[in-house]
Amino acid sequence: MDKNQSSKNIRRPLAFVSTIATNHIHLRNPWVTVWLSALFPGFGQIFLGSYVKGFLLIIWEIVINVESKLNLAILYSFTGQFNLIKETVNIRWLLLYAATFVYAIWDSYRSTVDLNKFAILAQRNHASVVPFKMDALEINYFDKRNPWVAVIWSVFMPGLGHLYTHRLPTGFFVLIWWIAITYFSHLMEGVHYTAIGAFEQVKISVDPQWLLFMPSIYCFSIYDAYVHTVEYNKLFEYEQAMYLNSMYQSKNFKKPI
Amino acid sequence: MYVVATFEQSLLLELAITELEEKGVDKQNILAIPLKVTMKQAKIMDTINSADGISVFDGATVLGSGLMVLGVIYGYVFTWGPIIWGLIGLAAGFLIGLVLDLMFRKTKREYRASKSDVVVMISCSEKQFDWVSTVLENHNPKGIGMIRD
Numbered sequence: 001m002d003k004n005q006s007s008k009n010i011r012r013p014l015a016f017v018s019t020i021a022t023n024h025i026h027l028r029n030p031w032v033t034v035w036l037s038a039l040f041p042g043f044g045q046i047f048l049g050s051y052v053k054g055f056l057l058i059i060w061e062i063v064i065n066v067e068s069k070l071n072l073a074i075l076y077s078f079t080g081q082f083n084l085i086k087e088t089v090n091i092r093w094l095l096l097y098a099a100t101f102v103y104a105i106w107d108s109y110r111s112t113v114d115l116n117k118f119a120i121l122a123q124r125n126h127a128s129v130v131p132f133k134m135d136a137l138e139i140n141y142f143d144k145r146n147p148w149v150a151v152i153w154s155v156f157m158p159g160l161g162h163l164y165t166h167r168l169p170t171g172f173f174v175l176i177w178w179i180a181i182t183y184f185s186h187l188m189e190g191v192h193y194t195a196i197g198a199f200e201q202v203k204i205s206v207d208p209q210w211l212l213f214m215p216s217i218y219c220f221s222i223y224d225a226y227v228h229t230v231e232y233n234k235l236f237e238y239e240q241a242m243y244l245n246s247m248y249q250s251k252n253f254k255k256p257i
Numbered sequence: 258m259y260v261v262a263t264f265e266q267s268l269l270l271e272l273a274i275t276e277l278e279e280k281g282v283d284k285q286n287i288l289a290i291p292l293k294v295t296m297k298q299a300k301i302m303d304t305i306n307s308a309d310g311i312s313v314f315d316g317a318t319v320l321g322s323g324l325m326v327l328g329v330i331y332g333y334v335f336t337w338g339p340i341i342w343g344l345i346g347l348a349a350g351f352l353i354g355l356v357l358d359l360m361f362r363k364t365k366r367e368y369r370a371s372k373s374d375v376v377v378m379i380s381c382s383e384k385q386f387d388w389v390s391t392v393l394e395n396h397n398p399k400g401i402g403m404i405r406d
Contacts, residue, residue, distance in 0.1 A: 035319050039326075046317075078330045146269050195339045202338035208329075211339060215329055215347070219322035226314055237266045241291035244375060248274065250285035254380050256259055256404055 144158025
């Protein structure tokens with residue numbers, strides 16, 4: 001099988017289908033990608049399917065945030081403990097943060113706007129898509145999947161919704177980070193103490209530096225899994241409709257009237 | 258005579274068509290017309306079959322994640338701790354976002370992908386009718402009709 005069959009000779013492709021994921025452009029709201037990157041620089045890029053940029057930006061964000069203790073500084077600022085900020089923050093790292101953070105947000109916006117144009121062009125050019133890919137290690141196929149099933153799996157464990165909808169790079173990246181951050185934040189001890197009502201113990205055992213990463217990852221994984229399941233369903237319909245139009249509308253069909 | 262059926266777009270539809278071909282219906286006697294949904298029929302809620310441009314999930318996610326962060330932060334001050342307050346923030350933000358999104362959504366996005374139903378029409382003889390309609394029925398059509406010659 002031709003390796004690049006799914007995008008060969010197409011000037012304005014709609015999707016690239018590989019066995020580990022379908023990378024696919026569709027209309028997105030640029031302000032949503034901006035928000036995703038503001039929550040966690042790099043998530044906007046991952047949402048768009050720009051994995052190299054997204055993964056590296058996220059790894060950098062975690063490194064600098066942990067080293068500079070930025071999450072603690074945010075916690076202390078919001079709760080008015082300003083005297084604690086100066087003691088915690090590591091000024092060797094802190095000032096390195098800003099440019100990359102702002103770039104990630106800006107880049108999310110402009111990439112989304114650009115890709116939206118390409119999405120419209122690809123549809124107008126009736127770009128063809130190959131709906132099934134298989135190699136020695138993985139199988140990827142278009143099908144109708146239920147976006148709420150993706151949501152439920154992501155609610156139980158971020159990343160699983162992506163495995164369901166076959167967006168493996170996002171799925172495993174999120175899953176692995178979720179496990180690591182759960183461990184470092186002592187989240188499970190917190191859940192345990194919360195469940196038995198020992199609320200003071202929660203505050204002592206759970207590390208806010210790591211815990212504050214979790215809301216963004218959690219919400220991102222649910223949203224991203226949902227949106228891509230819906231969009232993959234649309235891609236399935238798009239490809240199937242093109243196929244039916246080309247194969248089952250013979251000129252020789254005997255018209256009833 | 259003709260057998261007419263409508264299907265939701267799915268793999269079952271392709272299975273039905275290929276089974277008919279395997280059992281002897283000629284390709285040129287099968288007509289399949291995918292229908293496009295027009296703007297006016299657009300639904301507000303996303304479903305598995307009809308999803309609008311982007312989703313009603315947008316506002317819910319934005320507010321949900323925002324309030325969840327605040328919930329975790331102030332959970333360190335409030336009695337119940339960061340985990341319960343984080344979840345409260347998520348739920349509250351999600352609901353408020355969803356309600357605002359539905360309230361202030363005026364028009365649908367300009368552009369929609371092709372989607373939804375397919376009309377399948379099979380031209381066959383009186384003798385074939387029984388098994389042709391059985392094959393279609395076995396693949397979850399929305400409805401089946403026929404025209405006699």
